Amino acid sequence: MISLRHIATGLVVAIVGFFGTFPIVIQGLSAVGASPSQASAGLMASAMAMGLAAIGLSLFYRMPISVAWSTPGAALLAVSVAPQGGFSTAIGAFIVAGVLTLAAGLVRPLGRAAAAIPANLAQAMLAGVLLPICLVPFSALPQLPYFIGPIIGAWIVGALVHKLAAVPAALIMTGILTFLMGDISALDGAALVTLPKWTLPTFSLTAAISIGVPLFIVTMATQNVPGIAILRSYGYTPPPAALLTTVGAGSIIAAPFGVFSICVAAITSALCANEDSDPDPERRYMSAVMGGVFYCLFGLCAGVLTAFAAAVPALVFGALAGLAVLNVMAGALRAALIDDHGREAAVLTIAVTASGMSFAGIGAAVWGLLAGLLFFGLLTIRAGLTKP
Template sequence: MRTPALPFPTLLAGFVAVLVGYASSAAIIWQAASAAGATAQDIAGWMTALGLAMGVSTLLLTLWRKVPVLTAWSTPGAALLVSGLQGVSLNDAVGMFIFANALIVLCGITGLFARIMKIVPHSLAAAMLAGILLRFGLQAFSALPQNLWLCGSMLLAWLAGKALAPRYAVVAALLAGSVAALLLGDVNATAVHFAVVVPRYIAPHFEPALLLSIGLPFFLVTMASQNAPGFATLQASGYRVPASSTIVITGALALLLSPFGVYSVCIAAITAAICQSPDAHPDPHQRWKAAAAAGVFYLLAGVFGGSITSLMAALPVAWIQMLAGLALLGTLSGSLVQALAQESERDAAMVTFLVTASGLTLGGIGSAFWGLIAGGLCFSALSLARRA
């Protein structure tokens, strides 16, 4: 019997990769856009633009290289934006997106990707990310007493998923929470509608303090916590792709579409592993078809970005907070492990973590930047003391 050109497990892998990506972080993007004062219509446009950008980039890189290269938005970057964009206008947010994506393109053109990652100690970058993500974990569980049945069902479903099928734990929490919200009558059915929303152009405005306090940490988080693991996942799966040209393509696409809400286009890690595994196809040379299928599903998700946004708006805030917290739990714990792995760097990493998590603002510059500065000073002083 002839093997089909696109076996069902390969097609399913592409669908699951996109589903997990959206389930894991669509709620976080919603919070980030809302923090900048975006309306539901604006957010729908952002989701449309992001879906189309990821679909185009995934198909372009995968079909060009015949390698399962899956792209994604930066989930850690979105988490940083939730706190960083509080009280910031959409025009300033777009200016920051352009600034960060321009730096990413510059890294690809000059080949500075690896070098820049060496400037900031990995323990400090991980500690900064952990400080940014801490609020999501606290936010998720602080909503538990007032929403016991909703949040409790999501937590139990996530726990069962972690025990039985870890890859789909967040999807299980999403489904359980949706069912619980329906049964409890917490779903605003009138907000659900199916429509195609055209992204709106937002003129950028460049505020130097915001570029420094949000744009620079956002750039570092995106490169260290999204692009670097994405390339590592490709290499671990036995696939080699040129880093510089790939970064230029994803960064340039994000730069071009930044005024429409595309804050980042990165190399995926967790969702990409679904398309790069033997479950997607027994032949490693055929697994690119799973990523190509994911690219098509991304395009479909982009076209119906307005529908996805209306579903998010119809669900209670506690559902969004719990889902975001559970989705980022693994990233938070992994960041803490990396931050504290080296005993000689722990003190500096803890200073970075605590200053970042504190949410302080000095001179109009946010805590992520000051966390890195404080941790860097401690790191340098303690390193000099040890050498002396």
């Protein structure tokens, strides 16, 4: 039976999961070649995919399993170069990432291999991806102080109230400033309900290596594995293979509609699984179900949100995206640098990834991870040789 507490928790989950990070999703899809209508449809399809997956998994296992889009994955896309072939080739890379996730659930050695990548290096790659994005609000501030300054101020005030209130506060301020100073004519004709848009995928080895593989690794290391761990910490033990195969298959099916990746959520799973959701642990799954319902409802309005993004200068939305992932950046840096062993390798990974370098058609995220793994291996060998 659904209670008001389940509905309230589900609404909070959807607000945090959707409105807290949708700017980076739009920016990420646009960076890999999506047109405004494709980005809008991709945002809608992503919200629908994660909402339906959360509803299905939670009802089937009767556990509070929240599903999200991969915010780190969206950040990775935001700093990627659009592949040759445009958005259809990016969609092919999304499918590759989904296949790898599906395989990680079905083929245990592959899942173990993905999990064997040192966590600090995976987090370092994420930090390197996020660093240029997080700099945008402050590099853009001198150019648009009257617009970006109040948004940063609202983010700070919201963060002082609660860290989950920071991005919604910045979004509210952006909305106010848009109606006061933005080009609201961009909202004219925006469809209230967003319709799906199918794009025929094309496949490229370069795009698979530069986009698909890093998307799989960063989502696996920063979303799927922590999400499953969060559920276990609250006493829920869903089969990891089933969760990975579900989000992997869902990502593959939804990719032609612009969905880059869905995954097991960490933060929103914790919101659903704690006692504030319901005093009875066996009934908390309904909060995740309601969160999925609200995700679907929010997704239907994606066209209006995309038009809203077009109503402000591009730097404003870039700044908003940077603020949206600052907390993620903080967590990634902490996890990357907390361990003395391999700290230098983590810093090398961050530096190479943040450089934005591209060589042989392969992007900086892959080179950063490879450089970090090589240096980490050499450090481990040295430590073994110098043991008394």
